[in-house]
Amino acid sequence: MKERIGVYICHCGGNISDYVDVEEIGKMLKTDDGVVISKDVMFACADSNQKDMISDIKEYKLDAIVVASCSPKLHLHTFKNVAERAGLNPTNYVQVNIREQCSWPHSDKPREASVKAAGLIRAGIKRVAYSESLDNIEINVKKAVLVVGAGVSGMKAAIDLARLGNEVYLIETDYFVGGHITQTENLFTTGQNGKEIVSRLYAEIKSYNNITLFTGTSVEKVSGSLGNFAIDIRIKPRYINGKADLQAVQNAMNDCTVLVNDDFNFGFTKRKAIYKNYPEALPDVTVVNAEALKNEKEFLAKHASCLDLTQQDEILSLTAGSVLVTTGFDSYQPKEGEYGYKTFSNVVTLPELNRLIELNPDKLIFNNKPVKKIAFIYCVGNRQTKGENKYCSRQCCSSAINSSLQLADKYKGINAYHLFRDIRTYGKQELMYEKSSKQGDIYIRFDEKEPPVVEQNEKTLNIKVKDYLTSKKELEIEADLVVLVTGMVAREDSKQISEKFKIPIGTDKFFNEIHPKLKPVETVIKGVYIGGSCQGPKNISESVQSSLSAASKINALLKGGTVSLDPVIARVNNDACVWCGKCAEVCEYTAIKEIESGDKHIAAVNKAICTGCGICAPVCPTNAIEIAQFTDNEIESMIDGFMEKIDLKVREKESESTEEVSGVKMKEYPQLWKNILETMNGNKLTIPEISEKLEVDKDIITYHVMTMHKYNVVVTEGMDKKELYYYYKLKN
Amino acid sequence: MEKEVFSPKILVFSTDKISDPGIDQAGLRKIHYSPSVYTISLPCSSSIKPKWIMHAFEKGFDGVFIAADGHECSYSPKCAEYTNNIILDAQLLMKEKNISPKRIRMAAICSVCAEPFSNHMDNFGKILSELGKIDEDKQIAE
Structure with missing residues (x-):
């Protein structure tokens, strides 16, 4: 029990004292158990008062303090600091909110507000009397980071983490790095080729000895916690003999006659069963499509020196202090029949169009016919007020307009129609919209309730659309190609990834950060960070910004070799615990494990993982688990404090006190x-x-x-x- | 003798990150509610022990309101379910003491739910006024 308590009640320059009689309350509480000093101050947060508090703590040998002022969301850290500077453990300080939860909402009833404030502060005093001195939990951390996903975000983050001296394991589920951006030859707003950016980043990665890249690799199992995550990864084989001569591999590739659909080009072309996504794809090692070649006995025998279909998946164990998830997104895949997709052959998505542009250097030919008229339909699979994806992917407008500009630039005589709901070319991208409008692209706005209808004509596609801006007059547009401007959705495998790392998923199915503004790359799992478009739709520069911010957060975390964690976590009363397992059952973070202690089994809390949420506490049948700072004594004493009789002579008129203040109490200003x-x-x-x-x-x-x-x-x-x-x- | 106006005492369990900021906002915007509402802030609404709820009734609170995180809870997707279990457990204990189950209430309060919070307080206050003081329940029990 704390027996030398200091109580500070703030006027907040009138914000509190206009309604609550802080002076009388200060006087009243002087006689409460354990209270050594109790005073009202003009501004508790002012430097001068902070200095006074520090000297009080030293002079009166205070062992706990209560500050009654504004919401703890504002000055909790200010006063924790004061306690620390005065040599008092910050956990022996309690903040009482008498502004946001008393003087302001009850400004209509000053007398009652005063009584309530007195009760709130008394509860704080009783609570602080039970407070314990808790030290932060120190944990050793390994200066190694697992980066999941080698798209542009993951690659950039890996480079920066390595440059800052961390060991980096970069894993990518595809056999080649770079992700979506390798499929676009012209990226807005720089006009760069995605492949070139990836090649440049890859060269940089190669220059660091402390980055290990694993391709064709996924996360198998995760255990451990902040500082020491133990991660098993599964590496798929390339079916190429590791010792094979490069020329022999090249010969086998040239010799291969088995063709399969080229997924990289969305099946518009065929590729050999020994392949790379594109000639310059990195790492520069070909992959064998084992499924397609398994019956080609003769071919396999001929190239037995380099091809080895007997190769198996390999499991490798890594240890990392922290994890950065940059797994990116999937493009929305329209349902069959959505705006004629898959029903009519000349309906494609925007990513598919971008492949077509790259595959057709001179003339845009699709299905053996030249394309002259293109209609873009926007917001496909996004902004569905009644559908699944209610959000806006915000980069698709710019991306579609960029492709439209590229079409005009690369091919002659293309007419582009843009059927849009709203154009969201924010920032510099607005200039592209202007350029597109000036070059003669036609923009037609439609309403979500009356979307365009795509029909097949004899030779072309026919689109009926009600022009929202000309009193819904129905227009008919003939097009050789309809492009569905699809947005971003969470990756198909994001659920598995979230289950492995325990990252929460939002209603939009993307990964959830703790707070979009204040903790934008942190997750509730200590040591696990998210970056890039796995947390929501982002363009490339936004993705890189978020992954780099995560990288710097991780570096700051691992830099010192140890981290200091908040001591407000669960703890077990070993005598009372009978191990029923209920606490472990409800713990989202698997922070509770069964251990042997003497002759019985009890629960033990992993301090590095526990978030202090307290969900385990109410389910315990023997009341053997509690959260520090939220113990039965602390909470029940607060309830007692609220209900004890308040003997307060509340001032009747405000004016009395304001006169009293003038000049007399100068030392407290x-x-x-x-x-x-x-x-x-x-x-x-x-x-x-x-x-x-x-x-x-x-x-x-x-x-x-x-x-x-x-x-x-x-x-x-x-x-x-x-x-x-x-x-x-x-x-x- | 002038009749004393009964203002039911309500104990609110709020949560640090979500509902407490919502209650703060009611103050910030000077949205009034009854001054006999007292708040204890916890990490998560699923961390309230039924024992504490019983302690509140024992000490004279007329009602307990749980300002829950609902599906916004950053700790567990099952938060609403767990909090609900706590209420059911508490109601069993209340039944033993003959305390009306209506004296406990839960609603999700978001971080900007200032008006909803104040409305909840008004409505719950009315319900509790009809039920009368907690002592009346206890007397019946005796």
Whole structure:
């Protein structure tokens, strides 16, 4: 039990004290059990008060403090710091929220607000009396990172992590690196070829000895936790003899007559059963399609020196301190019949069109017919108010317009129609939209409720669309090719990946970060980070930004070799535990394991994994598990504190207190108030003059002088309300 | 003698990351609710022990409101189910003491749910006013 408690109750410059009688409450609580000092302060967060608190803690040998002011979301860390600077363990401090949860919502009932505030603070005092000094949990971490997915995001992150001195294991499920961007020869807004970017990144990866790249590899099993993840990976064979002569492999490839659909080109072309995705694909090692060649006995015998179909999957174990998941996205695959997809041969998706553009250097030919008229239909599989994917993939508008510009550039006489719902070419990409409109592309807006209808004509496709901008007049467009501008969806295997790493999945099925603004690349699993488009639709530069931000977060985490974790986690009372397994059952993070202790079995908590959520606590039949800082004593004593009788003489009128404040309690004012009064020294000064003399920002002076004015600390002469208001208004 | 107006005492269990910011926002926007509402913030709504709920009734709270995370919970996708189990457990204990099961309530409160929170407090307050003070339940029990 803490017996030397300090209580600080904040006026918040009137935000609290206008409604809550903080002075009376301060006096009342002086006699509470364990309270050594109890005072009301003008601004608890002010530097001057922080200094006073530190000297109080030292002078009165306080062993715990309670600060009653605003929401802990604002100043929890401020006061944790104060405690720490004064040599007090930060876990012996309790924040009581008497502003957002008392003075403000109950500003209509000041008397009741005062009684409630007193109860809230008393609960805080009782709680802090039970507080324990908890030290952060120190964990040794291995300076190694597993990066899952070698698309542009993963490759960039791997390079930066390696440059900062971390061991990096980069794994890619495909046999070749680069992902989606290798399938596009012209990327907006730089016009670069995706393959070139990948080649450049690959060369950089090769230059680091501390990056190990595994292709054809997936995550098999994950165990361990932050600092020491044990990961088993499964490496698929390439069926090429590792010792084979390169020329022999090349000969086998030339000799191969078995053709299969080329997935890289969405089946528009055929490729040999010994292949690379594209000639420059990296790593520069061919792959054998074992399924297609298994019956070619003669061919296999001839090239037995380099082909080996007996090769098996290999499992390899790695240890990493942290994991970065950059598994990317899948392109939405339209359902059969959606805008005529798969029903009519001349309907393709945007990624498919991009392959066609690359495969046709001079003339755009599709299904042996030249293509002159192209119609793009936007928002396919996205922004479905009634469908599954309600979100906007936001890069598809730009991507489609970029392809349209490229068509005009590469081939002559192409007419492009864009049937859109809204054009979202944000940022610099707007210039592409302008260029496209100027070059004569026709934009027709349709409403989601009345989407275009694609029908087959004798020779071409016929699209009926109601033009939303010309009072829904129905237009008919003839097109040689219809391009469905498809958005991004979560990868098909994202569920398996999420299960392995325990990353939460959002309603959009992408991976969930902790907070989109404040913790954008962190997951609730300590040590597991996400980057790139596996967390939601992003264009290339946004993907790289997020994966690099994750890389720097990971580096900061692993840099020191140890990490310090919050001590607010579950703990087991070994005497009471009878091991029924219920706690382990509900733990999302598998942080609880059964161990032997003496002659019985009990639960043990892995400190590195436990998030302190407390879901295990209520399910325990013997009440043997609890969360530090949320113990029965702490919570029940708070309830007691709320309900104890409040003996408070609440002031009836506000004016009494404001008069009392003036001049008398100068020692409790912030230092700045003292400085302002000293500077003015009874003279007439305007806010800019004070600001100049004190070298303090005008806004701050205005705010403080207004508050001082409210409490009659500054004399009104030459400083009337209007003037102050004027300055305040001017700035805001 | 003037009749004292009964303002039911409500204990709210909120969650650090989601519902507590929602309740804070009610204050920030000066949306009023009854001053006899007291809040304890926890990491997750599935970490409330039925024992604590019983302690609150014992000490004189007229109702307990759980401002749950619902499907927004970042700890467990089953959070709503677990919290619901806690309420069922608590209601069994309440039955033993003859406390009306209506004195406990749960609703998902999001991080910007200021108005919904204040509405919940008003409605729950009305229900509890009809039920009367917690002592009345206890008296029947005795």
